[in-house]
């Protein structure tokens with residue numbers, strides 16, 4: 001059975017259920033609108049005034065036709081026309097007021113929703129972002145909310161006006177001629193049922209179109225953020241044609257929804273006006289036989305036209321609302337994702353100053369996206385306050401995983417991780433992360449000034465503190481040499497800085513954070529001798545007095561460490577100092593020979 005058939009065969013109560021099913025996704029937005037009760041009230045008041053003004057016009061026309069056009073009625077005609085201008089002015093003012101308040105409400109609701117959605121996204125955990133695509137999320141944040149804006153703003157405005165007009169017109173039609181009105185209303189179910197049925201289909205198609213658009217946006221986002229890789233690999237042409245295909249698919253999906261809407265609109269207009277003409281014909285018979293005055297029939301026809309055109313407009317708005325419901329579904333999908341890493345109901349309060357002891361106790365962990373492959377297998381490790389530990393191991397050994405777990409980006413499968421003896425799951429993640437400074441291998445540089453980049457997450461930091469941190473991180477000299485010094489805007493992802501400079505900015509960030517625990521992932525890329533010395537000096541400074549774990553790639557770093565931990569396949573396989581481990585002739589000795597010999601050769 002097609003949707004239209006099934007709708008036509010259904011009972012009124014199942015139709016009203018369907019009606020609310022289409023609108024259901026919009027329900028979570030209601031609280032957003034209800035925050036602005038005053039705006040809603042003003043919009044309603046304007047709406048009632050405008051509808052009332054419009055509805056007086058047909059009565060005025062009837063008065064003119066039945067009483068106006070006689071020789072001695074010039075004064076009455078003037079009065080009628082004067083009154084009509086007054087009505088028009090009221091209508092104009094009330095319509096503008098309604099438009100203003102309803103649009104304002106739409107903009108307001110969407111702005112609030114965007115902010116909330118972004119806040120929600122920032123609270124989601126690493127496991128969510130392992131599978132989510134940033135471009136797609138951005139599309140929900142922008143394109144879908146824009147669709148909602150049109151639903152809440154213009155569509156709601158048009159819909160409300162037309163609902164009021166329709167009800168008013170129907171009441172007046174009955175007041176004018178109950179017989180003709182009854183006949184006209186008989187046509188309504190024929191109009192409304194297919195409309196409701198089509199709403200579902202429009203919503204589905206529109207959601208599909210938005211999904212396609214989001215995929216295209218995700219694809220564009222990925223490629224634009226890696227534009228150098230794309231150009232270097234000569235992948236421009238293929239990227240462009242893939243994007244074009246994605247956009248075409250989105251276009252076709254949108255087209256399908258539009259076609260559906262177009263058909264619905266045509267059908268509704270046809271049925272509505274045919275019924276009016278039929279009713280009008282019946283009325284004309286009454287006028288001819290003297291049962292009805294010409295003015296009364298004109299009045300009825302005007303009300304019928306008002307009612308019918310409201311219904312016609314409602315049908316096109318209905319499609320828009322159904323499309324918005326599709327967008328709302330996509331937004332609701334995100335809002336319903338609950339972060340798994342949250343603070344416990346009663347978190348253990350953080351001490352004024354952590355000592356910085358870290359312990360991993362029989363930790364077993366596999367990533368949610370790869371549950372069958374353990375990234376850490378029964379790993380136990382205690383790092384004492386102030387100790388400097390270097391982590392060494394082949395690629396994929398689990399070194400970065402150790403950092404992610406300590407920062408509680410994921411929860412362990414079994415075992416426990418503790419800071420100063422407090423299980424990290426008992427702490428508020430904000431407190432835990434405030435105790436840890438992270439300097440990743442490829443530090444993220446934002447499209448902000450140098451100073452803002454150093455103070456990222458510490459917006460209150462003074463300029464003196466920022467400069468002092470930069471000095472200790474050996475970054476002051478190169479920052480001063482930039483065109484606007486600390487106020488120089490860095491390109492997105494810091495493309496304007498060298499690898500060594502980026503790393504030193506990250507170290508400055510860590511120094512400013514002044515956290516008792518430092519996690520550092522050394523850059524693997526070779527630095528020139530000058531940068532190398534500067535980074536090493538900065539590291540020496542930042543590690544002093546804090547517990548530090550460094551994923552080490554340089555000989556100087558392992559030599560400086562109190563202890564070297566060698567990881568392989570998620571387990572600790574060796575530990576000791578450079579001297580003892582080199583002498584032992586195990587995995588470390590092999591790795592060190594490979595890595596540090598090349599380093600020496602490179603330096604020579």
Ligand SMILES: Nc1ncnc2c1ncn2[C@@H]1O[C@H](COP(=O)(O)OP(=O)(O)OP(=O)(O)O)[C@@H](O)[C@H]1O
Pocket residue numbers: 130367368369370375393394395396397398399400401402
């Ligand atoms: N987000 C993730 N989702 C699924 N698997 C992951 C994820 N991150 C890492 N892994 C896997 O977990 C294992 C350990 O990875 P990890 O990044 O900790 O290694 P690593 O020692 O830091 O390696 P490298 O020196 O190359 O950075 C690897 O097998 C890796 O493929």
